[in-house]
């Protein structure tokens with residue numbers, strides 16, 4: 509069984525008590541931006557469906573892509589359909605479900621074959637949720653998510669169920685922000701970033717990965733290995749990111765300012 513660790517839910521701490529990494533530069537030679545969705549481009553909400561389009565976010569993404577020659581991609585744990593719903597299809601390049609889905613800049617789509625265990629996990633999660641108000645099942649075809657933001661007391665039982673199912677099915681257990689997922693093995697946000705960087709319009713650019721979650725650390729490491737850097741959104745913690753931004757508003761302000769320097 510493969511596991512990763514949950515990020516903190518992070519009720520906001522008083523501003524003066526929170527340390528952040530230094531902000532990233534806004535002018536860089538040939539930047540390529542890789543952006544996480546929840547907690548980075550969109551504030552966290554009670555349920556996945558409660559995250560809705562925002563014209564300011566959509567405009568910031570569209571304008572940045574124009575300024576940077578299309579070198580902007582969203583890399584999320586959500587499906588590409590969900591990325592398009594929230595970002596109003598403003599990102600031509602997108603990777604969903606932690607690298608298991610990827611849409612290249614030319615529109616071609618790559619999707620991992622779902623492990624058979626995902627159907628079993630979805631069914632087991634639905635049985636679990638049926639008697640626990642506030643628990644939500646997210647069926648992402650190549651991954652099954654069990655959300656307990658609406659019933660945090662169920663965390664231990666949800667994690668225990670997911671661990672048992674991971675042992676039974678060989679799926680990868682991915683703990684997130686008040687969610688636990690069982691996903692088809694084989695990819696990460698780092699593999700998605702690396703794949704984008706081998707193709708136009710990203711090849712030869714300097715990768716910059718913005719993320720908040722522990723799942724984004726794979727992306728930070730991949731960006732660093734390819735000559736770029738990571739940007740941690742939120743309070744500082746042990747991280748492979750070199751820079752930081754405090755919150756979604758700061759991300760959008762930076763996205764509106766970032767430009768290519770000769």
Ligand SMILES: O=P(O)(O)OC[C@H]1O[C@H](O[C@H]2O[C@H](CO)[C@@H](O)[C@H](O)[C@H]2O)[C@H](O)[C@@H](O)[C@@H]1O
Nearest residue numbers: 545546552553554555556584585586657685687
């Ligand atoms: O990689 P990300 O773009 O950060 O996506 C991670 C997960 O985001 C969604 O769940 C999280 O956000 C919800 C809305 O704010 C929140 O209700 C939930 O508690 C969070 O875990 C999404 O539903 C998942 O599929 C993504 O993996």
